[in-house]
Amino acid sequence: MFYILLLISYVYSQDEYLCGKGERQSPISITDTFDAKYYKLELRFKEDVLVGLKEENTESKRYIFTDDPSRQIPEFRMLGHDPHGLMVGYRPTEFQLIAPAEHQIFEQSFDLELVIWGDLLNIYKNPNVKGGLSFFFKVTNQDESNIVNETSTTFPQIFNLTEDGDQLSINMINLAAHLKLYDKYITYRGSLTWGDCDEIVDRFLIPQVFPITQDQYDQIVSKKQISNPNPLQEIRKRRIVRGSLIIEDETSANYNPIYRFLSLTFIAFLFFLIFALFIKEQREKRRMDQAKKFKSGN
Template identity: 25%
Template sequence: MGRPYCPQNGRLMGPQNETQWPNQCRSGGQQSPINIMTRNTVVDTYGAHIRGPLVFRGFGNVNLRATNTGRTLKWMVEEDGPAPVLSGGPLRGNYTFVQFHLHWFSEHAIDGMKYPMEIHLLHVKTGLTVAEALKRPDGLAVIAVLCRVFADDEDNDYSLHELADMVPSLQNRTTAGSELPITLDLYRLMSAQRQAYFTYHGSLTTPDCQEVVTWIVQEQPIIISDSQYKLFRQVDVGGVDNYRSLQPTNRIVYRSAGSSLYNPSPIGMLGALLSITSLLKSTVGSGICFITNLKRKFFTDSSNTCKGE
């Protein structure tokens, strides 16, 4: 999440050479992303940290402009229109929406399980510039939305339908000025259960990895289609994947009182099983490469990436 780091040779810093990332990326003590172990999360029943529900204002029809940054696909809010505002929950004050972008595979993991894709909706504390926000521990707030893949179904209007239509025009990262306008309902990119989430203090997941982010990781993934997922995976972002490796979970992770895990039900358990099944189906074509790459992701294996597709 955040801007890409470009060394002098012009190449983008990908997961394979994170050890070369500068500043807090190596020296920081509260880095992101992390593996959220649900059994270790703290349910904030009495509102000591999560003070009331999250409040979403103006997230309906938002004017955005899309671009391929060379590391991800990003949709920036148009400056001449009203921007959505997020408040409540773990946030102290208002946060203005700036942009959202995509990572594949997911950056965060839940109970050790990665998802095929993750959406980051970036907000800056209202009244601050991005440069100013990067100097404050509470400068940024990011909603992270995990995506699970289901088989294509013509009768299902999947969450990324409108975005997928734009992808062919954003395929090439070397094409200058490929910015495309769109009006989008940002609620479509979020879980229907927006008050069910995990939250912790962490960092940007690209250099300089400043530890200024209040992370709000939605508990329930959204559903995207298999063809959508494959389409995004074909986008040129300087490598096959554009996520950062997991960092130590050396801090408190809170769970909202609206979490379905607080009172697990048979339906919730079924949803978890379906999520695992869908992830396996989406990667079965990669065969042994899926196992090899999982080893590399979770255990920082130094072997070359297996490309079985």
């Protein structure tokens, strides 16, 4: 009897453990996409800096977003279409650095992958309860790029590498500014890349490259918590879609309170004008009806 129970528990645990053998595991190598014009992913930036604290005693080596000591969730949102065209929204809660990058896009490999993980917002119904948003970094030599392209390469300062201890911050102002140069994203249904690799994730990939210097890369790898990449998985029959990327930047670098006040005032005035015209139309209609009744009575 004991051996039967042991066998059942073993089979059950194997069914739960999906890493490397599930139907839609991550990561994958993107070689082809279906272009959907109406697919959109909107990234809403409101915080200047997102602070992450290293999560202890985990194999995934994640950083948890926090505004220590209150540990509030940052005002950053991912809203858009999932691989099957459903509207979804995710509220980021943690992020992860992977070196080298797990994903490949059109046979291109990357030196570093930043994955921002988020939980599904309550207003949306979706079988996938988490979202993973990936950004890709590649070491670029400034001198070599100038010789080849005869142009200077801009290196956006995305990470604050001067912080000590178990903290790492993402500069959302620079991240948003760099993303405004691009307008595409790729999405597919995948999995977590830690624990039991649960297939509960919509993966969103930003296919453009963030250049970093060798010194920046060395500092990240030597001083910060880095995850090892998982092996590439089979795509199988998954739907891989490319859509339009929209950036809504309300960080302090682009936020103008006067402009916001005037915009809200104009919207309020517009609603008031529409309401006033509606009331006027109803009164005119009532007056005409009364005039018709008066004439018919005579």
